[in-house]
Amino acid sequence: MENYLNIDHVSIEFPTPNGPFKALDNVNLKINKGEFVSIIGHSGCGKSTVMNIVGGLYKATTGGVILEGREVNEPGPDRAIVFQNHSLFPWLSCYENVELAVKSVFKGKKSKAEMKDWIEHNIDLVHMSHAKHKLPAEISGGMKQRIGIARALAMEPKVLLMDEPFGALDALTRAHLQDSLMEIQTELNNTVIMITHDVDEAVLLSDKIVMMTNGPAASIGDVLNVDLARPRQRLELADDPQYNHFRSEVIHFLHERHARKVA
Amino acid sequence: MKDKIIAFFEVTGLTWFIPLVKLLTNDNPQLQAQTLFKMVGIPMLAIIIFIGLWHVGAAKVDTSLGQLPGPSQVWQQTQVLVDEHYAEREKEVKFYQRQQIRNAEKLAKNPEATIKVRPYTGRTTFFDQILTSLWTVFVGFVIASIIAIPIGIISGLSNTLYSAINPLVQIFKPISPLAWLPIVTMVVSAVYVSQDPMFSKSFVTSAITVTLCSLWPTLINTAVGVSSIDRDLINVGRVLRLNYATTVFKIVIPSSIPMIFTGLRISLGIGWMVLIAAEMLAQNPGLGKFVWDEFQNGSSSSLSRIMVAVVTIGIIGFLLDLIMLTIQKAFSYDKNAVIR
Numbered sequence A: 001m002e003n004y005l006n007i008d009h010v011s012i013e014f015p016t017p018n019g020p021f022k023a024l025d026n027v028n029l030k031i032n033k034g035e036f037v038s039i040i041g042h043s044g045c046g047k048s049t050v051m052n053i054v055g056g057l058y059k060a061t062t063g064g065v066i067l068e069g070r071e072v073n074e075p076g077p078d079r080a081i082v083f084q085n086h087s088l089f090p091w092l093s094c095y096e097n098v099e100l101a102v103k104s105v106f107k108g109k110k111s112k113a114e115m116k117d118w119i120e121h122n123i124d125l126v127h128m129s130h131a132k133h134k135l136p137a138e139i140s141g142g143m144k145q146r147i148g149i150a151r152a153l154a155m156e157p158k159v160l161l162m163d164e165p166f167g168a169l170d171a172l173t174r175a176h177l178q179d180s181l182m183e184i185q186t187e188l189n190n191t192v193i194m195i196t197h198d199v200d201e202a203v204l205l206s207d208k209i210v211m212m213t214n215g216p217a218a219s220i221g222d223v224l225n226v227d228l229a230r231p232r233q234r235l236e237l238a239d240d241p242q243y244n245h246f247r248s249e250v251i252h253f254l255h256e257r258h259a260r261k262v263a
Numbered sequence B: 001m002k003d004k005i006i007a008f009f010e011v012t013g014l015t016w017f018i019p020l021v022k023l024l025t026n027d028n029p030q031l032q033a034q035t036l037f038k039m040v041g042i043p044m045l046a047i048i049i050f051i052g053l054w055h056v057g058a059a060k061v062d063t064s065l066g067q068l069p070g071p072s073q074v075w076q077q078t079q080v081l082v083d084e085h086y087a088e089r090e091k092e093v094k095f096y097q098r099q100q101i102r103n104a105e106k107l108a109k110n111p112e113a114t115i116k117v118r119p120y121t122g123r124t125t126f127f128d129q130i131l132t133s134l135w136t137v138f139v140g141f142v143i144a145s146i147i148a149i150p151i152g153i154i155s156g157l158s159n160t161l162y163s164a165i166n167p168l169v170q171i172f173k174p175i176s177p178l179a180w181l182p183i184v185t186m187v188v189s190a191v192y193v194s195q196d197p198m199f200s201k202s203f204v205t206s207a208i209t210v211t212l213c214s215l216w217p218t219l220i221n222t223a224v225g226v227s228s229i230d231r232d233l234i235n236v237g238r239v240l241r242l243n244y245a246t247t248v249f250k251i252v253i254p255s256s257i258p259m260i261f262t263g264l265r266i267s268l269g270i271g272w273m274v275l276i277a278a279e280m281l282a283q284n285p286g287l288g289k290f291v292w293d294e295f296q297n298g299s300s301s302s303l304s305r306i307m308v309a310v311v312t313i314g315i316i317g318f319l320l321d322l323i324m325l326t327i328q329k330a331f332s333y334d335k336n337a338v339i340r
Helices: A047-055 A094-105 A112-125 A141-154 A171-188 A199-205 A234-238 A241-257 B002-012 B015-024 B029-058 B071-109 B126-157 B159-172 B177-191 B201-227 B231-239 B244-282 B287-297 B302-331
Strands: A005-016 A019-031 A036-040 A062-067 A070-072 A159-163 A191-196 A208-212 A220-225
Touching: A005 A047, A019 A047, A019 A220, A036 A047, A036 A199, A047 A159, A047 A191, A094 A112, A094 A141, A112 A141, A141 A159, A141 A171, A171 A199, A171 A234, A191 A199, A199 A241, A208 A241, A220 A241, B002 B015, B002 B302, B015 B029, B029 B071, B071 B126, B071 B302, B126 B159, B126 B201, B126 B244, B126 B287, B126 B302, B159 B201, B177 B201, B177 B244, B201 B244, B231 B244, B244 B287, B244 B302, B287 B302
Parallel strands: A036 A191, A036 A208, A159 A191
Antiparallel strands: A005 A019, A005 A062, A062 A070, A208 A220
């Protein structure tokens, strides 16, 4: 199915005291069903803004987003978001966090027992069954993000949006979570948009890497098709010339063609 | 068993019992003795030094009611007040016994006789007054909380409402209970008119004064707690398409619970402080009235008795705060946060 998600000529302006600030200019992106797309760029280039528009949290000034032939202009569980800082409700246990999402999305569609199974299935998917009754404050940052992913997956989204999901984690934990995410992706084959500033992460996980120019008025600079075979293994890829080629493409884009003027 | 006891003391805030329990169960005695000394020994030492200074200092001040009482005279009066309480209770019991016997005799002579049970109208003792004070502050505090929390929540949710309420709060917040009291007294006298009043006017006046002064910390903290909620949590609610009521009850209120309890704790502290002043002027039969009556009485033991009341007020205030701290800890979802 072609053009499952269509980001069509999207521009956005934010009002500021010194007049409108144009953050995005004419962003065009077509994403197929089951594709894993990373958006990469320097900080402040409007990556997150693109995601927030797809998520419906911001409204594009001109242009729009079409998902399965329908325009989206408000947030909804069909575009579940994994936030950078996990955003779990700190007063609810891991299980209850997922439960809150499942209960509001599948109200009237699933029975109580079905909901329970579905919640546990998703917690199991991110390997968190052992700590499901703990509060977010009692588990590590990586574990919190796993639950954040479980919560988003439990909404059965058409598109999974991830805003620098592993940005706040240490390198080893990040690698673990990336492996888990690949594993889940093999199983579910979701359509995913992930914001990142990590080149390795982008190449390892994505089918397509969208590289953005610097803001203000940022737009898409280049799109790289990463046609590495799946399943991908971190270790094998480390010495893979193709992998390194993609990696250097992204690095060249970021640091040569669109280097930030002020670091 | 031991772990359960320790967990209990942790929750109740009686943390200095923990090393004691560990010491008794022989868990690294040397370390426990050290912690115990730090937690109990040092405060005790400070108290002893304070009492010593009080003893020496008080002896040098002569008032029109005699020498300023030192710790020993205050302790003596404490015992007198306890004895008075028991004596009064005994009198009460005897009063009712006498009445019962008299009524029984009356009924024996004439089974149709109407009998009356007259209530005992003896003096209120120091401990009755403590209870009155606690009840009054409780009523005032509960009314304040019932008003302040909802207003705090809605003004935290809406910037417009916040700007509307903020100046009023800022103006009313610093007003002394002594300034409110005449107004409250007049309004209560005018409005609270009934043949068979459930509460005495002095009680209503005192409680309302407490309410007026303890509203603000809860209101402000609730509003700040609600308005400083993490935007991402609200966004999660938006993604889930929760309606307004669900967002408020499932996201906004739970996330501001710790701030609400911080406010409540400050409010109760202020309420207790205000109450004593209110009782003095409104003549509500609590600790405030006790202090005032003793001051007017001006006997040689008056100053000592006032000091007993002062220490009692302090200890009760401390205990109330400890209770609130315990509740605050129980409701805090971040168990690592240091709440003192």
